[in-house]
Amino acid sequence: MPAVQETVEQVKKIDVDQYKYGFETDIEMVKAPKGLNEDIVRFISEKKGEPAWMLDWRLDAYRRWRAMTEPTWAKVSYPKIDFEDLYYYAAPKSTEGPKSLDEVDPELLRMYERLGVPLQEQEILAGVKSDKPRVAVDAVLDSVSVVTTFKEELAKAGVIFCSISEALREHPELVKKYLGSVVPQSDNYYAALNSAVFSDGSFVYVPEGVRCPMELSTYFRINERETGQFERTLIIADKGAYVSYLEGCTAPMRDENQLHAAVVELVALDDAEIKYSTVQNWYPGDKNGKGGIYNFVTKRGDCRGRNSKISWTQVETGSAITWKYPSCILRGDNSRGEFYSIAVSNGYQQVDSGTKMIHLGKNTSSRIISKGIAAGFSQNTYRGLVSAHRKATGARNFTACDSLLIGDKCGAHTVPYIEAKNSSAHFEHEATTSKISDDMLFYCQQRGLSEEEAVALVVNGFVRDVLQQLPMEFLAETQKLIGISLEGSVG
Amino acid sequence: MDGTLPGTDGTRRDMTVQMLTTKAEQAILKTFEDNAARLPGGKSVAELRRAAIGAFASRGLPSRRVEEFKYTDLKANLREAFPLVTGGAADADTTHGALGSHFGPEFAANAVSVVDGRGTSSGGHTFLADSKAVSMDWVQAALADESLAASADLLLNTALFTDGAVIDVPAGADVADPVVIVASARDNGLAVLRHIIRVGKGAKVTLVEVERAPIAAGLRQSSAVTQISIADGAEVVHIKVVEAHKGSTHLGHWQVRLGANVSYKPFQLTLGEGLVRNGLNVDFTGQHSTLDFGGASVVHGSGHADSTLVVDHKVPHCTSRELYKTVLDGQARAVFQGKVIVQPGAQKTDGKQMAQALMLSPDAEFDSKPELEIYADDVICGHGSTAAEIDPDLVFYCTSRGIPTAIARGMLIESFIAEAIEKVEHDGLRDALIGIARDSLAA
Numbered sequence: 001m002p003a004v005q006e007t008v009e010q011v012k013k014i015d016v017d018q019y020k021y022g023f024e025t026d027i028e029m030v031k032a033p034k035g036l037n038e039d040i041v042r043f044i045s046e047k048k049g050e051p052a053w054m055l056d057w058r059l060d061a062y063r064r065w066r067a068m069t070e071p072t073w074a075k076v077s078y079p080k081i082d083f084e085d086l087y088y089y090a091a092p093k094s095t096e097g098p099k100s101l102d103e104v105d106p107e108l109l110r111m112y113e114r115l116g117v118p119l120q121e122q123e124i125l126a127g128v129k130s131d132k133p134r135v136a137v138d139a140v141l142d143s144v145s146v147v148t149t150f151k152e153e154l155a156k157a158g159v160i161f162c163s164i165s166e167a168l169r170e171h172p173e174l175v176k177k178y179l180g181s182v183v184p185q186s187d188n189y190y191a192a193l194n195s196a197v198f199s200d201g202s203f204v205y206v207p208e209g210v211r212c213p214m215e216l217s218t219y220f221r222i223n224e225r226e227t228g229q230f231e232r233t234l235i236i237a238d239k240g241a242y243v244s245y246l247e248g249c250t251a252p253m254r255d256e257n258q259l260h261a262a263v264v265e266l267v268a269l270d271d272a273e274i275k276y277s278t279v280q281n282w283y284p285g286d287k288n289g290k291g292g293i294y295n296f297v298t299k300r301g302d303c304r305g306r307n308s309k310i311s312w313t314q315v316e317t318g319s320a321i322t323w324k325y326p327s328c329i330l331r332g333d334n335s336r337g338e339f340y341s342i343a344v345s346n347g348y349q350q351v352d353s354g355t356k357m358i359h360l361g362k363n364t365s366s367r368i369i370s371k372g373i374a375a376g377f378s379q380n381t382y383r384g385l386v387s388a389h390r391k392a393t394g395a396r397n398f399t400a401c402d403s404l405l406i407g408d409k410c411g412a413h414t415v416p417y418i419e420a421k422n423s424s425a426h427f428e429h430e431a432t433t434s435k436i437s438d439d440m441l442f443y444c445q446q447r448g449l450s451e452e453e454a455v456a457l458v459v460n461g462f463v464r465d466v467l468q469q470l471p472m473e474f475l476a477e478t479q480k481l482i483g484i485s486l487e488g489s490v491g
Numbered sequence: 492m493d494g495t496l497p498g499t500d501g502t503r504r505d506m507t508v509q510m511l512t513t514k515a516e517q518a519i520l521k522t523f524e525d526n527a528a529r530l531p532g533g534k535s536v537a538e539l540r541r542a543a544i545g546a547f548a549s550r551g552l553p554s555r556r557v558e559e560f561k562y563t564d565l566k567a568n569l570r571e572a573f574p575l576v577t578g579g580a581a582d583a584d585t586t587h588g589a590l591g592s593h594f595g596p597e598f599a600a601n602a603v604s605v606v607d608g609r610g611t612s613s614g615g616h617t618f619l620a621d622s623k624a625v626s627m628d629w630v631q632a633a634l635a636d637e638s639l640a641a642s643a644d645l646l647l648n649t650a651l652f653t654d655g656a657v658i659d660v661p662a663g664a665d666v667a668d669p670v671v672i673v674a675s676a677r678d679n680g681l682a683v684l685r686h687i688i689r690v691g692k693g694a695k696v697t698l699v700e701v702e703r704a705p706i707a708a709g710l711r712q713s714s715a716v717t718q719i720s721i722a723d724g725a726e727v728v729h730i731k732v733v734e735a736h737k738g739s740t741h742l743g744h745w746q747v748r749l750g751a752n753v754s755y756k757p758f759q760l761t762l763g764e765g766l767v768r769n770g771l772n773v774d775f776t777g778q779h780s781t782l783d784f785g786g787a788s789v790v791h792g793s794g795h796a797d798s799t800l801v802v803d804h805k806v807p808h809c810t811s812r813e814l815y816k817t818v819l820d821g822q823a824r825a826v827f828q829g830k831v832i833v834q835p836g837a838q839k840t841d842g843k844q845m846a847q848a849l850m851l852s853p854d855a856e857f858d859s860k861p862e863l864e865i866y867a868d869d870v871i872c873g874h875g876s877t878a879a880e881i882d883p884d885l886v887f888y889c890t891s892r893g894i895p896t897a898i899a900r901g902m903l904i905e906s907f908i909a910e911a912i913e914k915v916e917h918d919g920l921r922d923a924l925i926g927i928a929r930d931s932l933a934a
Binding site for chain 2: 073390393403405406407408409410411412413414415416417418419420421422423424425426427428429430431
C-alpha cells in the first residue's frame with residue numbers, strides 16, 4: 001500500500017531543505033592543530049587538566065585505533081574520511097571556567113536561545129507553580145561543555161551532573177571505575193577514536209535510592225568548521241536510583257561533511273532505571289546530498305544489577321549518515337531493556353540503525369519497537385541483534401520493526417539477527433501491520449469499527465508507543481511526527 | 492556504532508590475517524588436481540572448473556566471517572575432505588536404501604539414480620557426464636551461470652561435479668508421476684553432483700530429490716547443486732529430503748529462475764545429526780509468478796541444519812511465501828537466513844516469511860536472520876520469527892483431557908512440524924514426508 005497523503009505531507013515538512021537550525025554563530029575559538037597524533041592526544045588531555053592515568057588511557061586507545069581499519073559492513077556509502085584533515089579540539093575562547101550564566105559569552109546564549117534550549121534556571125516562586133517543566137541542561141559546543149544548569153539543586157539531592165572534564169577533576173574515582181567498562185577502548189574503530197580524543201560530554205551519577213528530581217539534558221551543537229565532535233557521556237544509576245536523560249543535537253548547514261563520533265555508556269546497578277532519549281537533528285545535508293554530519297555513534301547500556309532497566313528512545317531525523325545501535329547488555333537477573341525508535345530519512349540521507357539486546361542474566365526481557373520512514377533518495381536500514389546466551393534462561397524478547405517508503409527512489413531494509421541459545425528463550429519478531437494481533441483487530445471490529453479503522457487505531461496506538469516514551473519536554477519537537485501514520489508499512 | 496554486530500566486527504578484521512589453508516581445503520585442491528583430467532565436460536567446462544578451483548583456492552572454505560556463512564562455519568566444521576567418488580559400485584539396493592520404506596514402490600520404479608557420483612544407466616535417463624548432454628546449448632548456458640561463482644561452496648561444486656541429472660521437460664508436458672532423483676554414495680566418500688533442469692512453457696512437473704543413507708551407513712560428504720529454469724506458465728513442485736548422519740555433511744543449493752505466470756513450490760525436509768546446508772536462490776524474471784516455499788527440519792544430537800534463501804523480486808506483481816519450521820533436540824542447531832530483495836520498480840510485490848523453532852532441549856540453538864531489502868514503495872513485505880519451547884499451557888490442556896504427557900508432547904511437536912509439510916499437495920509424497928519426519932521425531 002502506498003503512503004497516505006497525510007504522511008507524505010508530514011514528512012515533507014521535515015525534508016532536508018527545511019532544516020531550521022542551520023545558522024552559524026561567530027564565536028572566537030581555540031583550536032588544536034589539524035590532524036591526529038600522540039601530541040594532539042596529549043594536548044587535549046593537558047587542556048582538560050586530566051590526571052596521568054587518563055592520558056595513558058587515551059594514548060592506549062589511540063595506539064589501538066592506529067592498528068584498526070575502518071569498518072565497512074554497514075549499508076551506507078561515503079567517501080573515505082581523511083582523519084588527518086580534521087580539527088580534534090575546538091573550544092569557545094571565553095569559556096575558561098564560567099562560574100555562572102552571567103559569565104557566558106552573550107553570543108553563545110543567543111545561539112542557544114535560537115535553538116530553543118532553556119539555559120536560564122527558572123526559579124520556583126513561593127506558592128506559584130511554574131507551568132514549564134524544569135530541565136537541567138549541559139550545553140556542549142564543539143569540544144567543550146559551555147554551561148551546566150541546576151547543578152546546585154541537583155547536588156542537594158546528591159546527584160552529580162556535570163561535564164565529564166569536570167567529573168575527571170572532581171570525581172576521578174567514579175570516572176575511573178566506570179569509564180570504558182561498558183564500551184571498552186578497542187570496542188570498535190570509532191569508539192577507539194573517541195576514547196583517544198573525546199573532549200567533553202556529560203557525566204551523571206545518581207546515588208543509591210535517589211530518584212533524580214528533574215530531567216537531565218545535554219544539548220550538543222557543532223559550530224566550528226572542519227572539526228569533529230567526539231563527546232563521551234557516562235551515566236551511572238546506583239542501586240535503586242532513577243534518572244531520565246535527554247539529548248538533542250544540531251549543526252550549521254555547510255557543504256563539508258563533519259564527523260560526530262560519540263560514545264555513550266550507561267550503567268544501571270540493582271533495581272536502578274535509566275531512561276535515555278535522543279532527538280537527533282544534526283544537519284542532514286542539502287537536497288542534493290551535499291554536506292551533513294556523519295553520525296557514527298556507539299551507545300550501550302549495561303544492566304549490571306538485578307531488576308535494573310535501561311530504556312532507549314530515539315527520534316532520528318538528521319545527519320547525512322547515521323550509523324548507531326543503542327544497545328543493552330542484560331547482565332543482571334530480571335533486568336529489562338527497551339528500544340523505541342522512529343527514524344525518518346529524506347533527501348540523500350543514509351540510516352543504518354537499530355539495537356542489540358544481549359540477554360545474559362536469568363529472566364531478562366527486552367522489547368524493540370522500530371519505525372523507519374524513508375523518502376526522497378534515502379536508504380533506511382534497521383539492523384538489530386537479539387541474543388540469549390546459554391545461561392540466560394527465561395529470556396523474553398518482542399521485536400516489531402516496520403518501515404514505510406515514500407516514493408520509488410528510496411530503500412527500506414531490515415536485517416535482524418535472532419540468536420536463541422537456550423530452549424527457555426522466548427523470542428518473537430514481527431514486521432507487518434497485518435501481523436499485529438488479529439485478536440485486537442477482531443475486538444475492534446466486534447465493537448463496530450471497520451477493518452481499516454481498526455487497523456488505523458492499532459497502528460496509531462503502536463506509533464504512540466514510541467512517542468509516549470519521550471519526556472514531555474521533547475514531545476513538542478517530535479509532534480510533527482505524531483501525525484505520521486504507518487498504514488502502508490512494510491516489514 | 493557498536494562494533495560487534497554479528498559477523499561484522501570491525502575491530503577483529505583489522506589485523507592482516509594470513510589465510511591458512513586447512514587440511515580439508517588442501518585435500519579439496521589435491522582432489523581437483525588428481526581428478527581434473529577425468530572429470531566430464533568438454534574444453535569449456537574444463538575452463539570453468541579451472542577458474543572455479545582458482546577462486547576457491549583464494550577464498551578457502553567460508554568461515555563465520557563470511558556473512559552468508561555466519562552461523563555455519565564450514566572452515567571450522569569441515570575437518571577433512573573425503574576422496575571424490577567417481578563411479579564404481581552401482582547397485583540397486585543403495586537406491587532403495589536411500590529412498591527408505593516410506594516412499595512407495597512407484598517412486599523407486601522410475602527413479603533417476605545416481606550412485607557413487609555417477610548416474611546409473613537403467614531407465615533411459617540423461618546424465619551430465621554424457622558428452623552429448625553436456626554439450627547441449629542450454630546445459631552449457633546453465634553451467635556458465637555466473638551467479639554460481641558467488642560463494643565457495645558453489646565454486647567447489649563447479650570444480651568437482653562428476654555427474655548429475657539432466658531433465659528437460661518439454662513445453663506443455665504434464666508429467667503425471669513425480670520425477671525422483673536419488674543420490675547415494677559409499678561411506679567415506681565425497682560425492683559432487685550437478686543437476687540441470689529445464690521446464691518448458693506451460694509444463695507441469697513434480698521433482699523430488701532424495702539424499703539419504705541407510706541408518707547403518709558411515710560418514711559421507713556431498714555437494715549437490717540443482718539449476719532450474721522454469722518457462723512462462725509452468726507449474727513446478729520441487730521437493731528435497733536430506734538426512735545426514737552424525738559426522739556427515741551435505742551442501743545443497745538450488746538456483747532457480749522463474750519466468751512469467753509460474754507457480755514454483757519448493758519444499759525441503761532436513762533430518763539427522765549431520766551438517767546440512769540448503770541454499771535456495773530464486774530469481775523472479777517474469778511478472779505474476781508465485782513462489783511458495785516450505786521448509787522443515789528435525790535435528791538431533793550435534794546436528795546442524797541451515798536453510799539460506801535469497802528471493803530476488805526483479806519484476807512487479809510477484810508473490811513469495813516462505814514458511815520454515817524446525818524442531819531441535821540435544822545440542823542441535825538450526826539456522827534460517829531468508830533474504831527478500833525487492834528491486835527498484837518491482838511494485839506490487841507481496842512477500843512474506845515466517846521462521847519458527849521449537850526447542851526441546853535446553854542446549855539447542857536457533858539462529859534466524861530474516862532480511863528485507865526493499866527499493867519499491869508499493870509493496871507488502873513482512874517477516875516473522877519465533878523461538879520457544881513447547882507451551883506448557885498446551886500440554887496442560889491435553890493432559891487435562893486425559894492424554895498422557897508424553898503423547899501430548901508428541902502430538903504438539905508433530906502438529907508443529909506438519910504445518911510446513913502439509914504445504915505438499917501430492918498425497919503420496921506428503922504421507923511419505925510425514926512418515927519420515929515422524930520416524931526422526933521418534934528417534
